[in-house]
Amino acid sequence: MKTVDLVIIGGGSAGMAAALQAKKEGISDILILEKDECLGGILNQCIHNGFGLTEFKEELTGPEYLWRFVDQIHEEKIPYICNAQVIDLSKDKIIKYSKYGLVETIKAKAIVMATGCYERSAGAIQLPGDRCTGVITAGLAQKYLNIKGYMVGKRVVILGSGDIGLIMARRLTLEGAKVICVSEIMPYSAGLNRNIQQCLKDYDIPLYLSRTVSKVVGKNRLEKVTLSSVDENMNFIPGTEMEIECDTLVLSVGLVPYISLLNYIGCPIGPTKGAIVNNYMETKIDGVFACGNCLHVHDVVDFVTEEGRNAGHGAALYIKNLIKNDGEISVIPGREISYVVPQFIDKKTNENVTLKLRVRKPLKDQFVVVKSGDRIISKTYKLGVVPSEMILLNLSIDKINEINEELTVELEGK
Amino acid sequence: MKEFTCIICPRGCQLIIDKNNNVTGNACPRGKEYAINEITNPTRTITTSIRVSNRIDTLVSVKTNLAIPKNLVFEAMEIINKLSIGAPTKIGQIVLKNILDTGADIIITKNID
Numbered sequence: 001m002k003t004v005d006l007v008i009i010g011g012g013s014a015g016m017a018a019a020l021q022a023k024k025e026g027i028s029d030i031l032i033l034e035k036d037e038c039l040g041g042i043l044n045q046c047i048h049n050g051f052g053l054t055e056f057k058e059e060l061t062g063p064e065y066l067w068r069f070v071d072q073i074h075e076e077k078i079p080y081i082c083n084a085q086v087i088d089l090s091k092d093k094i095i096k097y098s099k100y101g102l103v104e105t106i107k108a109k110a111i112v113m114a115t116g117c118y119e120r121s122a123g124a125i126q127l128p129g130d131r132c133t134g135v136i137t138a139g140l141a142q143k144y145l146n147i148k149g150y151m152v153g154k155r156v157v158i159l160g161s162g163d164i165g166l167i168m169a170r171r172l173t174l175e176g177a178k179v180i181c182v183s184e185i186m187p188y189s190a191g192l193n194r195n196i197q198q199c200l201k202d203y204d205i206p207l208y209l210s211r212t213v214s215k216v217v218g219k220n221r222l223e224k225v226t227l228s229s230v231d232e233n234m235n236f237i238p239g240t241e242m243e244i245e246c247d248t249l250v251l252s253v254g255l256v257p258y259i260s261l262l263n264y265i266g267c268p269i270g271p272t273k274g275a276i277v278n279n280y281m282e283t284k285i286d287g288v289f290a291c292g293n294c295l296h297v298h299d300v301v302d303f304v305t306e307e308g309r310n311a312g313h314g315a316a317l318y319i320k321n322l323i324k325n326d327g328e329i330s331v332i333p334g335r336e337i338s339y340v341v342p343q344f345i346d347k348k349t350n351e352n353v354t355l356k357l358r359v360r361k362p363l364k365d366q367f368v369v370v371k372s373g374d375r376i377i378s379k380t381y382k383l384g385v386v387p388s389e390m391i392l393l394n395l396s397i398d399k400i401n402e403i404n405e406e407l408t409v410e411l412e413g414k
Numbered sequence: 415m416k417e418f419t420c421i422i423c424p425r426g427c428q429l430i431i432d433k434n435n436n437v438t439g440n441a442c443p444r445g446k447e448y449a450i451n452e453i454t455n456p457t458r459t460i461t462t463s464i465r466v467s468n469r470i471d472t473l474v475s476v477k478t479n480l481a482i483p484k485n486l487v488f489e490a491m492e493i494i495n496k497l498s499i500g501a502p503t504k505i506g507q508i509v510l511k512n513i514l515d516t517g518a519d520i521i522i523t524k525n526i527d
């Protein structure tokens with residue numbers, strides 16, 4: 001059986017960054033396996049701009065951003081195989097991948113999972129009414145429109161106000177479709193304010209909050225949808241129905257980490273719906289690391305790149321036998337925090353750690369407090385916090401060395 | 415007085431500009447510049463894609479290398495939609511110079527072999 005020191009599954013932003021970092025740290029026997037026909041992942045279809053402000057201090061489109069990394073992969077001569085889908089994985093790190101129907105087996109010393117995420121579908125949100133054509137997820141619509149050049153519809157309703165939904169509202173409008181409205185079940189938008197401005201307000205597209213689809217009607221093709229307001233418990237409020245004739249309903253109702261391979265090896269999963277990891281991005285399965293959207297869904301690719309580097313660094317340490325695993329400190333999401341990554345910190349680490357977290361709901365005037373028992377480790381003021389924006393907190397190594405008990409991260413009103 | 419969201423970076427500050435062009439709410443100087451532009455000459459960058467003439471079902475992404483006046487966006491889209499290019503393409507390659515006399519070029523944003 002062929003053996004490789006480090007196999008990276010998924011050649012998107014996370015996987016490419018992991019490979020480049022491991023190479024930089026002296027690991028030269030690397031292989032990236034990518035199921036698509038080219039490297040780059042989801043950014044291939046994100047042709048809008050807004051990428052790279054942290055990484056390159058300039059605003060790039062998705063393809064421009066990803067090509068900077070593809071160029072480096074080529075310069076560093078890091079081997080990769082495209083059209084290679086990993087179909088099986090075992091705890092002892094034996095990987096099976098299929099390329100054009102032929103199955104190959106390789107054994108790795110360490111693995112970085114960088115498989116990205118998938119979109120929640122009509123079935124996942126139990127969309128009420130007929131099952132007809134014309135109901136499509138936003139990412140798929142984006143791929144059709146931006147890569148293949150197929151228009152998905154003429155009169156469009158968008159369900160869900162996350163950034164992908166907002167970006168698609170503008171994109172479809174520019175290509176001549178009538179985007180009638182964006183409907184969001186929550187009382188606030190899940191997207192960035194700047195996208196509400198430049199994708200909706202610029203084109204006078206209304207955004208309805210606390211409103212969702214209560215009925216889909218269509219024999220073959222979608223004919224109309226009914227939108228209804230919902231109360232705090234997400235129940236439809238009778239009498240608020242609004243019928244809209246449309247041929248297309250675009251769903252932008254959430255992304256979920258793609259972890260089926262991790263399930264094969266019994267990898268413990270956490271509140272992000274991705275693996276739980278320590279500060280080297282190592283999962284609970286020895287030598288298996290995870291990063292990017294398959295660990296937790298990110299909104300800014302620059303942070304994905306950074307996390308990929310972190311996983312590549314961890315994998316390099318692991319291969320060089322430099323991770324001690326002498327106990328760990330748990331990191332627990334406390335009041336109003338939905339998750340924190342990493343969930344564990346190596347007690348013996350000699351590196352600073354960045355905690356990444358999300359809040360449960362929008363709040364103003366908050367302190368983000370990191371505590372160990374009763375001791376306050378850090379306290380950071382935030383004018384406003386929203387679930388759509390990931391919060392990053394740096395913990396310096398001297399602070400970590402002072403900690404014995406588990407850490408809790410919570411919000412505290414001013 | 416006018417209120418709007420700054421679109422220059424993901425932070426999305428809520429800007430307020432009064433009749434004397436005093437800007438508040440901006441967390442950095444770029445917000446002020448944006449607010450003043452927004453009421454005098456609002457501009458936007460277009461990102462879209464065009465056909466690759468020698469590939470089946472393939473598009474290549476393009477953008478305006480400068481922001482163009484907002485009221486020309488749809489007119490510009492009509493012109494861009496008629497463009498096509500042969501592969502291979504290279505990031506930065508110019509497809510059309512000086513669209514609608516705005517000074518902006520349409521440039522490729524994706525490499526296709």
Ligand SMILES: Cc1cc2nc3c(=O)[nH]c(=O)nc-3n(C[C@H](O)[C@H](O)[C@H](O)COP(=O)(O)OP(=O)(O)OC[C@H]3O[C@@H](n4cnc5c(N)ncnc54)[C@H](O)[C@@H]3O)c2cc1C
Pocket residue numbers: 009010011012013014015033034035036039040041042043046048049050051052084085086087114115116117139142163164167258261291292293294297298299300301302304
């Ligand atoms: C529609 C959309 C719009 C976005 N807009 C912005 C924006 O404006 N600004 C911003 O900064 N960020 C944006 N983001 C976020 C950011 O771009 C992504 O979070 C980031 O690119 C994800 O990188 P990744 O490597 O984790 O995942 P991906 O890019 O999804 O890469 C995962 C790769 O793994 C491969 N793969 C999966 N399973 C297997 C397998 N079994 N075998 C082999 N390969 C496999 C996939 O083919 C894919 O190439 C957007 C994201 C989306 C989805």
Ligand code: SF4
Pocket residue numbers: 420421422423424425426427439440441442443444445446
């Ligand atoms: S004012 Fe500055 S910080 Fe605020 S959104 Fe604009 S560019 Fe970003």
